[in-house]
Every structure is written in C-alpha cells, then in structure tokens.
Amino acid sequence: MEPVLLAEGISRKFGSITVSDNLSFSVGRSECLGIIGPNGAGKTSVFNILAGVIQPQSGRILLEGADITQRSQSQRTRLGIGRTYQVPQPFGLLTAYENVLTAAIFGGGKSGREAGDFAFETLKRCGLAARFDLPAGSLPLLDRKRLELARAMALQPKVLLLDEIAGGLTEAEVGHLIDLILSIKAGLAIVWIEHVTHALSAVADRILAINAGRKIAEGAPAAVMADAAVQEIYMGAILDVPSEG
Numbered sequence: 001m002e003p004v005l006l007a008e009g010i011s012r013k014f015g016s017i018t019v020s021d022n023l024s025f026s027v028g029r030s031e032c033l034g035i036i037g038p039n040g041a042g043k044t045s046v047f048n049i050l051a052g053v054i055q056p057q058s059g060r061i062l063l064e065g066a067d068i069t070q071r072s073q074s075q076r077t078r079l080g081i082g083r084t085y086q087v088p089q090p091f092g093l094l095t096a097y098e099n100v101l102t103a104a105i106f107g108g109g110k111s112g113r114e115a116g117d118f119a120f121e122t123l124k125r126c127g128l129a130a131r132f133d134l135p136a137g138s139l140p141l142l143d144r145k146r147l148e149l150a151r152a153m154a155l156q157p158k159v160l161l162l163d164e165i166a167g168g169l170t171e172a173e174v175g176h177l178i179d180l181i182l183s184i185k186a187g188l189a190i191v192w193i194e195h196v197t198h199a200l201s202a203v204a205d206r207i208l209a210i211n212a213g214r215k216i217a218e219g220a221p222a223a224v225m226a227d228a229a230v231q232e233i234y235m236g237a238i239l240d241v242p243s244e245g
C-alpha cells in the first residue's frame with residue numbers, strides 16, 4: 001500500500017551543522033512512526049522540512065504520492081499536514097473553543113455553523129468538552145496539550161506531526177495522553193517525536209532513531225530501543241559487546 005507520507009533522501013545543513021543527512025522514511029494510514037534522538041539531533045528540523053518551514057537542500061517529500069517539496073507551508077496545511085509544537089502555541093486569551101474554531105476556519109476552511117459544530121466535536125474528541133469556555137492560558141498542562149492536539153485535528157489532517165507532546169507531564173497524565181492518541185490514530189498517519197520513550201513504544205508501530213540528522217536505527221519499538229547504537233548514542237549507555245566464538 002502506498003504510504004501517506006514519504007520522505008526520500010532529505011538533506012539539510014545550517015552552516016556546518018547537519019540537521020538532516022540523506023534521511024528517508026515513510027508512514028502509512030492508521031500508522032504511527034516514532035522518532036527519537038538526543039537533543040539537537042535534528043528531530044524538530046525534520047518536522048520543519050515536512051511542514052514547509054525550511055527547505056531541504058536535496059531530497060523530496062511525497063504526500064499520497066504527490067510531490068509537495070515545493071509547496072508552501074500554508075499549502076501543505078491545506079493538503080493535510082497538521083502539527084503540534086514543542087512549545088504549545090495557543091492564543092492564551094481566547095477560550096479553548098475559540099482556539100479550535102480559529103483553526104477550523106483559517107486552517108480547515110470551514111465556516112458558519114459547520115465550523116462551530118466541528119470545533120466542538122473536535123474538542124470533545126480530545127477530552128476538552130467540559131472546559132470549552134476556559135481561556136487557553138488558564139488550562140493546566142495536560143489540557144494545553146489536549147488543546148494543541150485539538151487545534152491540529154481541526155485541520156482534518158492526513159498526517160499529524162506531534163513534537164514532544166508528552167514532555168513535562170506526570171506519569172498518570174502521560175497515560176491519559178497515550179489513550180487519547182490511540183483513540184485518534186485510526187485513519188491518520190502520525191509521526192511522533194518523543195523523549196518519553198515508553199509512551200512512544202505504547203503507540204508507535206515503528207521507531208526511527210536519528211543522530212546528527214542521520215538514521216541510526218529503524219524498526220519495531222522494542223528492537224530499536226534495544227539496538228546497541230541507539231543505547232550508546234541516545235541513552236548514553238556503555239554496552240558490553242559480546243565476544244565472538
């Protein structure tokens with residue numbers, strides 16, 4: 001089956017810093033690809049390249065088989081690439097509902113009654129129906145994460161990019177977030193960057209590990225987490241290498 005999103009040989013440098021080094025990966029419908037890697041590995045830069053914020057110096061990005069490498073950020077949003085940000089970016093003085101409504105209107109292209117109903121439905125889906133009328137800035141962290149997700153979902157994306165959405169949450173809150181992401185996964189292609197690796201392992205079908213913009217491992221979560229190169233670079237673990245014979 002054709003992947004929803006395909007990145008082929010993406011490369012990008014900023015001066016001497018390589019953020020993406022001939023990186024290829026794909027994600028299919030109802031699938032979640034996890035991305036891990038140390039701070040500064042180039043994870044958010046990958047999202048910026050997928051979302052059209054920065055241009056790759058080589059490589060291409062295909063959405064449902066169509067090359068979108070030259071498309072602008074707003075075109076890609078309309079074509080179905082939604083994202084949440086590492087630092088949530090709600091309009092703090094607007095209510096949760098108004099935030100999602102704004103996304104449904106300006107990103108999702110909806111209007112009138114339809115936009116209102118859809119915004120409320122999306123809030124409900126993301127567990128925020130009871131707090132629809134509270135200013136976004138007054139919400140506790142887990143609800144701000146839910147709102148960040150709801151704003152991205154209001155665009156009815158085909159591909160959902162989640163950048164460290166579990167960061168800063170308690171264990172119990174991470175559990176709620178896992179349930180929420182599992183509940184919206186069907187029909188979507190999700191790419192999830194996360195340092196909270198047990199959360200990622202609970203949701204991701206595959207994990208891609210990168211360092212200095214380069215792929216160091218890819219596969220089933222357990223296999224990638226156990227990979228020697230991943231353990232050495234990502235966890236800083238010193239491993240005994242089994243001797244031969």
Ligand SMILES: Nc1ncnc2c1ncn2[C@@H]1O[C@H](COP(=O)(O)OP(=O)(O)OP(=O)(O)O)[C@@H](O)[C@H]1O
Pocket residue numbers: 014017019037038039040041042043044045046086
């Ligand atoms: N627009 C830019 N101009 C110059 N350098 C950049 C730019 N964007 C990112 N970088 C640099 O590229 C490197 C990778 O940054 P990136 O934000 O992709 O890392 P990351 O893997 O998301 O890290 P973290 O886990 O800390 O979020 C960093 O050294 C960063 O300073």
Ligand SMILES: [Mg+2]
Pocket residue numbers: 043044045086
């Ligand atoms: Mg980042």
